[in-house]
Amino acid sequence: MKSFMKRHSAEARPLKPASLYRVYADLKKRFGHQNWWPGETPFEVMVGAILTQNTAWSNVEKAIRNLKEKHALNPDKMRGMSSRRLAALIKPAGFFNVKTRRLKAFVRYFHDNYRSQIKLMKRRPAAVLRRELLAVHGIGEETADSILLYALNKSQFVIDAYTKRIFMRHRLNETSDAAGTSLDYGAWKNLFVSALPRSVKLYNDYHAQIVMLGKTYCKSAQPKCYECPLSKYL
DNA sequence: GACCAGGCACATC
């Protein structure tokens, strides 16, 4: 990833704000409205956001299935069960010891601050929640924004590995700042939120479209992806 | 058998 970034940073041509919306329109035309995130309840979305860290979603699905089968996809159950037991259930998602600790930290936070109730959490301002989530062990910027957007319907744009890969590959952004260093999470996020109308629905579907593209036309092993809907921007 | 996948914390310099 880094070598690719270096190779193209000098030739990057940033898209104008209007074009960022055009990119979304192109993707939506190709893939249709996505209705994300794949999860039946907000709590399932939160758990999925932690389990999917650096992990293929197909493996996360197996872990979630295990949790459901044992009726353990529940904040109180998850808080009460032993780490060993929880780790065994989420094993297919990989990094199971790390993720067990992270899930435990999250359900503790959820219980201590919001009595494990989504509706209480939703009442809080996004900025406050984001700060709180980032203070929870194992929740970084992407996971926090995924939880805020997809579980709590707060207007936070999610930047993930797909977003960076696709937008660098198609040279649709500035991949480096004046000092030549790569953009950090906040800079990537700002690229989108400053160009798009603030909308939960739009942020939700835009990220979902990016993931669709990343899983189909714009895979990491491919050097370029001419057949994808964004190839005209190359 | 190597590489990759919807990150993050921590150690080291």
Added chain:
DNA sequence: GATGTGCATGGT
């Protein structure tokens, strides 16, 4: 502050 490394499974 920047960079490197460990964490682990399952699909290709």
